Amino acid sequence: MVGGGIGLATHEPGRPAVSDVGAIPQAHVQSLDGMGSSGRQPAHRVATTRSAPAQITPSPPVRVRIPRLHIDAEVRPVSTQDGGALAVPDNPRVTGWWSGGARPGSPAGSVVIDGHVDSATRGLGAFFRLSEVKPGDRVIVSSRAGKPKIYVAVARRSYPKSALPAAQIFSQAVKPRLVLVTCGGEFNRRTRNYLDNIVVYAVPR
Secondary structure (H helix, E strand, O other): OOOOOOOOOOOOOOOOOOOOEEOOOHHHOOOOOOOOOOOOEOHHHHHHOOOOOOOOOOOOEEEEEEHHHOEEEEEEEEOEOOOOOEOOOOOOOEEEEEOOOOOOOOOOOEEEEEOOOEEOOOEEOOOOOHHHOOOOOEEEEEEOOOOOEEEEEEEEEEEEHHHOEHHHHOOOOOOOEEEEEEEEEEEEOOOOEEEEEEEEEEEEO
16 A cells, blocks of 8 residues: 555546645654654565554554544554555455554554545545545544544645655654555556555544
């Protein structure tokens, strides 16, 4: 998904450019160990980032909702593929939670959920409207146990896939946050992939 293109194929080629909005609070960007978490590295290095502390055992997420945009999707665990790119469920209406990262309710780390934007054969994806998220939007993540975790979107970014800041997105050395990722930008008809990733950052309410 990240770095490899989540869109299965084009449903709406040539989507308009997405402007960056909002700001990520420094407490959710600065590394907890003082090493920093904003350095850029290729997406295929995702598998080398640190996982959430082993003693943290909140439940995995099973559903993600953004009420204002009528986004409501199942969440399934995914892992990194050969080369380190993050997988995404084949069903475009289902999203994927990076099982190597934090879980909702963990005291630190990034809960990363990715999803398709669309599919030529199956229509719109779960995150088709992710590019419309605005700061202040509520994001509700339900888990297998306990109350749903509510996050508030603070920023939306568009990154070229060739320059995706994977170290920042997948960092587990930050205060708790939610990161949602999909494809966006122009569609390359030759490779049948979108050129950008849309990333939404949210923090616990």
